[in-house]
Amino acid sequence: MVSPGELRLIDTLLEDGAFEPDISDDGSVSYSAVAELLDEIDDDPAAVLERFAARGVLADEFVSKVYVCPECATEGLQYTTVCPACGDPRAIETTVLEHVCGYTGPESEFESETGYRCPECEQDLESVDIEKRLQYSCQECPESFDVPDDRLRCRECSSMFPPLEAIERVLYRYTLTAGGEEWLARQQAARQTAAEVLEERRFETEIDTTVDDETSRQVHVLAEDRLMGDRRIVSIHETPATETIDEFCAFAESIDAHPVVVTTSGTVEADVARRAENSELTVLTFDESGEGTLEPEYETTESVGAHRPGLFERLTAALEVTGRNGRQ
Ligand SMILES: [Zn+2]
Ligand SMILES: [Zn+2]
Ligand SMILES: [Zn+2]
The missing domain is CATH 1.10.10 (Arc Repressor Mutant, subunit A)
Structure with a gap:
């Protein structure tokens, strides 16, 4: 649609x-x-x-x-590193010292009044005896590690997840496209033709307009005959689908208008055809050949053969359908 x-x-x-x-x-x-x-x-x-x-x-x-x-579909995620053991982001890169005895700890633990002293073996250390390097240490758990895990953090809901889990x-x-231009021209021609046909029947028409009633909604064509108190609304579709048409019909009913659906493919879904057969709805096919006309014939997506309107349907089809006020 x-x-x-x-x-x-x-x-x-x-x-x-x-x-x-x-x-x-x-x-x-x-x-x-x-x-x-x-x-x-x-x-x-x-x-x-x-x-x-x-x-x-x-x-x-x-x-x-x-x-x-x-989690919440918000865009704009923030990169953060986390502790590989507990997943907390309070894993901070700090300078650690490693003594030959095997003890490793933050620089502050080694600092003494005279220089450096190993807190484990209590040996005073020359700066040549120690190796300084950067390491992550977690402030949430006792873990220290060289490579943290990568996470993305959502600004909105604060959830954190591995980068590959982001959508x-x-x-x-x-x-x-060129095909799109043709498609557009076809929809607009169908809309224009619907408006013109209704004007010929003494309706005042408006294209792409808002119908303001209790509920307001945009329609392709609004046609009104104030004298007769008759109102039609037109919807243009390639292949009218049941759900959309149900909604359109409900809206038409709410504003006391008769719904008209124009198919530009010549096809409608079977349930839409059923509605049309019950005169709740008028379905017309836009025929592009020549000047462009609206025909009261269409096919349904569930059956191969064309829908052939009976005599009564032929008479009441198109825009001649009997309106709420008995207009022919
Ligand atoms: Zn989120
Ligand atoms: Zn030591
Ligand atoms: Zn941790």
């Missing part, structure tokens, strides 16, 4: 050329230009862009990668 916001987004690409990810100082990523174009009912910008890329409408070009907390998110720059 394509929501009004998504269509707006793809249309903007014709002018703008590309959507780039914005990476902020704290490492979080957003597609802010995209977020502004989408509506509340739409998915998150990255998910919308990915979906259009998977469909070939958009091309994605690698920009960089960010890592996300596996890798690839950032892309998105552009419109």
Whole structure:
């Protein structure tokens, strides 16, 4: 399906050329230009862009990668080292001395009034007798070690995990493909045709507009005949899916409008066809050939044969469906 916001987004690409990810100082990523174009009912910008890329409408070009907390999905993780024994980050690199007797300890333990003295064998030491090196010592447990473990720490939920457990998110720059341009033109032509057909039937129409009632929602076309108190809303889809259409029909009912669904592929899911057969919904196919027309015939994804409307359906199909106020 394509929501009004998504269509707006793809249309903007014709002018703008590309959507780039914005990476902020704290490492979080957003597609802010995209977020502004989408509506509340739409998915998150990255998910919308990915979906259009998977469909070939958009091309994605690698920009960089960010890592996300596996617990809370926050971006912008911090690197830290931890004690390999207890996992505590309070493992600090310090200078340690090693005496030939075998004792190793922090420099402070060896310091005496006159110089260095081994706390184990109590021998006074010349500086040549001792070996200084850097070692990690844990302040939480007695462990000392040369190589600490690597962890990433989430700024948001404070969880720590090995770097490989972080979720890798690839950032892309998105552009419109040639196929995407055609796709866009087809959706827009379907929308325009729906608006024109309704205007011919004395409806006042608005394209990509918000219907404000108890609930507000963006629709592809809103058509109103105030005189007759008749209202239609139009949704454009490639292949209308049951879930989306159920939602669309529920919204139409809530604002006392008749729902019209235009399929640009000529196909709908079987449950959508069932709704249309019960006249709860009008389903039309956008036929691109010639000027572009809307036809009251469509196929269902579950059956191979075309749906053949009966005589009654033919008469009431398309936008001539009997409205709530008995309009023909
Ligand atoms: Zn987290
Ligand atoms: Zn010693
Ligand atoms: Zn420790």
